[in-house]
Amino acid sequence: MPYDKKLNQSQIAQTNKYNVFRCLIREGPINRAAIAKRMDLSIPTVMAIVDDLFKKKIVRSMGKGEFGVGKQPEILEIEPGRFFYIGADIGRGTIRIVVNNAAGGQIACMQEPTGDPFPEREFIGHVQKLILQFVEQHHIDAACILGAGIAMPGLIERETGKVIIAPDFGWKDIPLQDWLQEGTPYPVLVKNSTQALAVNESYIPGVDDVHTTFCVNLGYGIGAAIITGEELYDGAGGISGELGHCVVDRDGPLCKCGNIGCLESVASGEAITRQAQTIIAHHGSSMMTELCGGNAANIDARMVFDAANAGDGPALKIINTAAMYIGMAISMAVNIVDPDRVVICGGLIRNGPYFFEQIKAGMEEHLVAKSNRTLILSAGVNDEYSTAKGASRVFINTLWAQRALPI
Numbered sequence: 001m002p003y004d005k006k007l008n009q010s011q012i013a014q015t016n017k018y019n020v021f022r023c024l025i026r027e028g029p030i031n032r033a034a035i036a037k038r039m040d041l042s043i044p045t046v047m048a049i050v051d052d053l054f055k056k057k058i059v060r061s062m063g064k065g066e067f068g069v070g071k072q073p074e075i076l077e078i079e080p081g082r083f084f085y086i087g088a089d090i091g092r093g094t095i096r097i098v099v100n101n102a103a104g105g106q107i108a109c110m111q112e113p114t115g116d117p118f119p120e121r122e123f124i125g126h127v128q129k130l131i132l133q134f135v136e137q138h139h140i141d142a143a144c145i146l147g148a149g150i151a152m153p154g155l156i157e158r159e160t161g162k163v164i165i166a167p168d169f170g171w172k173d174i175p176l177q178d179w180l181q182e183g184t185p186y187p188v189l190v191k192n193s194t195q196a197l198a199v200n201e202s203y204i205p206g207v208d209d210v211h212t213t214f215c216v217n218l219g220y221g222i223g224a225a226i227i228t229g230e231e232l233y234d235g236a237g238g239i240s241g242e243l244g245h246c247v248v249d250r251d252g253p254l255c256k257c258g259n260i261g262c263l264e265s266v267a268s269g270e271a272i273t274r275q276a277q278t279i280i281a282h283h284g285s286s287m288m289t290e291l292c293g294g295n296a297a298n299i300d301a302r303m304v305f306d307a308a309n310a311g312d313g314p315a316l317k318i319i320n321t322a323a324m325y326i327g328m329a330i331s332m333a334v335n336i337v338d339p340d341r342v343v344i345c346g347g348l349i350r351n352g353p354y355f356f357e358q359i360k361a362g363m364e365e366h367l368v369a370k371s372n373r374t375l376i377l378s379a380g381v382n383d384e385y386s387t388a389k390g391a392s393r394v395f396i397n398t399l400w401a402q403r404a405l406p407i
């Protein structure tokens with residue numbers, strides 16, 4: 001194939017335009033000279049791109065800067081009402097939705113119970129209706145919506161957005177993306193929940209110097225995801241990060257995936273609840289019995305944490321064992337991936353610092369070459385909309401990678 005210089009220049013021009021736009025989104029409000037410096041472009045190049053973005057009403061002026069001496073540069077920002085994009089987190093029993101404006105600012109959020117995930121087609125139709133209604137309630141023209149990123153727990157086929165298996169939902173081979181797309185007037189992209197959560201974590205201020213983040217999501221199930229540079233590493237088939245289904249106890253319980261003794265079967269929110277139910281059902285002496293009114297069916301993971309935080313022995317034993325297994329599994333991942341940051345997210349970590357500290361101890365106990373690492377272990381942002389926000393960012397990043405943004 002002959003070398004096509006003209007096409008190459010056109011690609012460079014397009015890349016420059018995307019980089020300027022990205023700089024405006026991630027670092028705006030900002031002036032032209034700062035964009036040029038940040039993106040390593042000439043000032044005339046930035047000026048030409050910004051003029052074009054002005055013509056398309058994608059950028060607006062915020063006036064001149066107020067500080068310093070001499071001529072003040074014009075400050076620019078993305079026109080927030082130019083277009084919007086959606087993120088949705090389909091969780092077990094609850095859907096959370098966010099709508100973002102073009103500048104990445106969240107303009108609305110909502111959550112609502114979704115009920116039983118069966119039959120699958122009806123459930124997905126209900127989810128779609130909730131998203132469409134939410135957008136309508138906020139009087140956003142569907143034509144201004146770029147699309148929606150949808151986060152779903154389980155193994156998601158990257159190319160099709162099909163749910164290969166979602167143990168938390170009892171789903172197998174469900175064409176979620178296709179079903180959501182039917183009747184939705186903008187593009188829909190389905191991604192794994194933990195991958196979405198990890199992408200959101202990579203946007204948290206103050207983590208700029210981190211190259212590789214290993215994100216662990218501890219909730220009803222357990223998942224993980226890797227961010228390297230600014231990119232999600234999702235493996236050859238898009239299904240990396242199944243930390244919850246790594247076997248940690250071959251004599252352990254049967255996991256929903258069909259294996260024996262997966263991390264999820266001994267340390268997830270569901271596993272913690274199940275272990276507490278066994279103690280209560282066998283009339284073990286524990287504060288957990290009081291907290292659930294003597295009815296094992298009423299206990300949940302939060303009550304187990306409440307009892308453990310109050311010093312209840314049986315509850316502490318459950319929590320300590322779960323933390324040890326999680327720490328051990330994280331140490332294996334760290335030994336292989338060698339990240340510079342491990343961030344632990346999810347509902348379980350919102351139950352006070354004790355669990356986090358126990359996980360840290362479990363990880364450090366099993367980690368090789370501790371002294372040679374500059375590993376930061378931290379708790380993630382405790383925001384119940386983190387996954388929905390991450391899903392919206394996965395969507396916009398995908399448009400980005402495909403050079404499909406309307407700029």
Ligand SMILES: [Zn+2]
Nearest residue numbers: 245255257262
């Ligand atoms: Zn499993």
